[in-house]
Amino acid sequence: MRTAPTILHLDMDAFYASVEQAAKPSLRGKAVIVGGLGPRGVVATASYEARVFGVHSAMPMAQARRLAPNAAYLVPRFGIYRRISEQVMSLLRGLSPLVEPLSLDEAFVDLEAGGAAWDEESARRVGVKLRADIRAVTGLTGSVGLAASKMLAKIASEQAKPDGLTLIRPGTERALLGPMPVRTLPGVGPATGDHLRRAGITTIDEIAEAGEDELVRLLGKAHGQALYAMALAHDERPVVAEREAKSVSVEDTYDVDIHDRLRIGLEVQRLADRCVRRLRDAGLSGRTIVLKVRRYDFSTLTRSETLRGPTDDQAVVREAAARLLEPVDTTGGVRLLGVGVSGLADYTQEDLFAQAHLAAGEATAEERPEAEEPLAEEQAAPPERVWLAGHDVRHGEYGPGWVQGSGLGRVTVRFETPQSGPGRVRTFSVDDPQLEPADPLPLVLDVPEIAERPAPTGTGA
Ligand code: DCP
Ligand code: MG
Numbered sequence: 001m002r003t004a005p006t007i008l009h010l011d012m013d014a015f016y017a018s019v020e021q022a023a024k025p026s027l028r029g030k031a032v033i034v035g036g037l038g039p040r041g042v043v044a045t046a047s048y049e050a051r052v053f054g055v056h057s058a059m060p061m062a063q064a065r066r067l068a069p070n071a072a073y074l075v076p077r078f079g080i081y082r083r084i085s086e087q088v089m090s091l092l093r094g095l096s097p098l099v100e101p102l103s104l105d106e107a108f109v110d111l112e113a114g115g116a117a118w119d120e121e122s123a124r125r126v127g128v129k130l131r132a133d134i135r136a137v138t139g140l141t142g143s144v145g146l147a148a149s150k151m152l153a154k155i156a157s158e159q160a161k162p163d164g165l166t167l168i169r170p171g172t173e174r175a176l177l178g179p180m181p182v183r184t185l186p187g188v189g190p191a192t193g194d195h196l197r198r199a200g201i202t203t204i205d206e207i208a209e210a211g212e213d214e215l216v217r218l219l220g221k222a223h224g225q226a227l228y229a230m231a232l233a234h235d236e237r238p239v240v241a242e243r244e245a246k247s248v249s250v251e252d253t254y255d256v257d258i259h260d261r262l263r264i265g266l267e268v269q270r271l272a273d274r275c276v277r278r279l280r281d282a283g284l285s286g287r288t289i290v291l292k293v294r295r296y297d298f299s300t301l302t303r304s305e306t307l308r309g310p311t312d313d314q315a316v317v318r319e320a321a322a323r324l325l326e327p328v329d330t331t332g333g334v335r336l337l338g339v340g341v342s343g344l345a346d347y348t349q350e351d352l353f354a355q356a357h358l359a360a361g362e363a364t365a366e367e368r369p370e371a372e373e374p375l376a377e378e379q380a381a382p383p384e385r386v387w388l389a390g391h392d393v394r395h396g397e398y399g400p401g402w403v404q405g406s407g408l409g410r411v412t413v414r415f416e417t418p419q420s421g422p423g424r425v426r427t428f429s430v431d432d433p434q435l436e437p438a439d440p441l442p443l444v445l446d447v448p449e450i451a452e453r454p455a456p457t458g459t460g461a
Contacts, residue, residue, distance in 0.1 A: 250278060
């Protein structure tokens with residue numbers, strides 16, 4: 001393991017919710033919950049003000065509404081999240097060629113590979129400047145962890161949250177990890193956590209004390225050994241640049257919404273077959289099967305299932321896709337279906353034990369609420385316009401604003417912009433000819449030029 005804390009982990013704070021607060025002045029300092037607002041909706045994220053009420057990612061929206069009835073509930077605006085993510089990732093790439101994004105708001109950077117840092121002091125300097133640059137360019141805050149390994153860098157950024165920086169000095173890792181709960185380690189999700197607890201192991205020290213043999217007995221060879229090594233703070237995983245999520249997917253948009261459940265099932269089978277052909281043509285196989293369903297109201301749902309091992313088997317993909325479709329409510333009709341197979345999941349993100357014990361028949365379907373912006377063609381003359389809470393609009397007389405809510409033929413709009421003060425609300429008829437959907441406004445107007453690399457303030461020697 002390297003001897004300097006030159007692996008950086010960045011994670012934006014309450015990402016979707018922070019974007020919404022930056023865009024909508026009236027929501028700053030307030031409880032904001034972003035996610036699927038339909039009956040089966042799930043929380044994507046909650047602002048820190050909303051977390052006080054116990055609301056968190058992946059919680060059913062109905063439960064969130066009970067816990068925080070006065071919060072603002074918004075549908076995600078993926079377009080702007082992606083744009084801001086690109087700005088952040090490009091700042092990271094200015095630091096090093098070795099940038100490994102894990103999601104829209106999270107990445108590892110190998111600072112040593114880029115020559116940006118070589119010791120504790122230079123690493124800290126880079127981290128401090130990065131946070132300031134992110135703020136200047138995006139208007140948002142991100143937390144930074146610095147350590148000598150990926151695992152510790154990620155734990156550090158978690159500790160730094162929100163809006164902070166934590167550096168873990170090489171040599172202090174064991175003492176720091178020891179008292180922490182086992183769930184802190186990458187690859188330990190609820191299933192592994194429960195399993196270890198039943199064996200009397202709740203802290204990382206207790207993993208180390210149990211010894212490798214015991215861990216292997218409890219969790220199997222690969223995972224037992226991996227977990228034991230992590231408990232001793234051994235983590236040699238390199239930062240891998242642009243780990244291209246190897247995935248193949250196909251989708252179809254239908255001219256007329258499909259209502260017939262049987263037909264939907266057949267379409268999913270057809271897409272599964274096409275997806276497998278593409279997979280084989282590319283010489284690939286994957287472990288995660290993904291089903292995408294966009295309903296009549298543009299609400300989009302992605303469900304996935306991870307298999308025990310990678311597959312390019314048509315029957316396996318077909319069956320998994322059918323299983324994923326089973327619980328999906330398609331009353332009202334669907335306008336788009338998609339099937340995909342994606343490559344290996346990063347083990348820092350998943351529960352190793354749950355995965356290992358997942359037979360093809362036991363799905364741990366993970367649902368992510370999505371409400372993607374309707375495609376241009378789909379926007380053409382919908383019979384009745386849908387005004388999604390949080391989405392951008394423009395009114396001929398009052399200018400730019402966002403949908404605060406709609407129902408009973410009315411839509412309420414708050415007229416404010418990222419640069420204005422909190423604005424006022426007005427109510428219109430849903431078919432008011434003056435009101436139209438609009439593009440998101442930039443959060444920062446004059447984005448400063450950031451030097452590609454920090455000015456050298458010392459020698460690399
Ligand atoms: N996300 C999601 N569904 C989840 C988890 C996350 O849609 N189950 C989305 C919304 C988050 C974004 O991904 O804003 C980033 O996820 P994080 O886990 O980093 O959570 P946040 O950035 O929201 O909060 P934190 O400050 O804890 O990082
Ligand atoms: Mg985050």
